[in-house]
Amino acid sequence: MLSLTKKGADQPEGDPLWHSDFRNVEKLPDTKVVRTTFFINTAAIAITLGLLLWTGYREFHLKTLGDQIDEAQGLVDSNRKLSNEAERQSKLFKVEEAKLLEAEKFQRTPITTSAYVKLLGDTLPREISIEYVEIRLSETRNQLCMLRGLVAGTRDQASGSASSYVDLLRANPQLSAVFETISLDKLNPDGASGLLVFEISMKVKPEGKK
Secondary structure, eight states, X not given: OHHHHSOOTTSOOOOOOXXXXXXXXXXXXXXXXXXXXXXXXXXXXXXXXXXXXXXXXXXXXXXXXXHHHHHHXXXXXXXXXXXXXXXXXXXXXXXXXXXXXXXXXXXXXXSOHHHHHHHHHHHOOTTEEEXXXXXXXXXXXXXXXXXXXXXXXXXXXXXXXHHHHHHXXXXXXXXXXXXXXXXXXXXXXXXXXXXXXXXXXXXXXXXXXX
């Protein structure tokens, strides 16, 4: 009986047992110690946190810049008001300064126009008529007065009358106090009237000599 049940050494082994594999590998649980989804979830969370932190930092930075811009704009608006007020005050100052300079210039005038004309009228001889008067007092260094008129009489008489008139002007104390020189510049015959045309210049004394 034993010999019938024991396989011989030269007897080939039978084919291995076979059965169908019905496993769904994709649905089987992950039996690894550390699952792959753990790394994926950790990486996703880290990226999300990084993006949130970066977005928060950007928002904070933009808010800080906005606050700085608002502060700077407020400062600019405040300075603009001060600048406009200063500009307005400066314009008013220039207007008042011009008035003061005009008044100061008038006070420094060596002789007023009315006083000058009155002196000419008081010293004017009968044979002389004044046709033109020019007063140049705007230039500080070249202030002078010009007289132009006619002298009656013959040429010799008219020439003597013009010279005498210049001497009379020089001798006047009020005029000599203002004018440094009084000279007869021109004495020419006038073809239309037959009289002599004269021109007298009076140069104002410099500021230190008045």
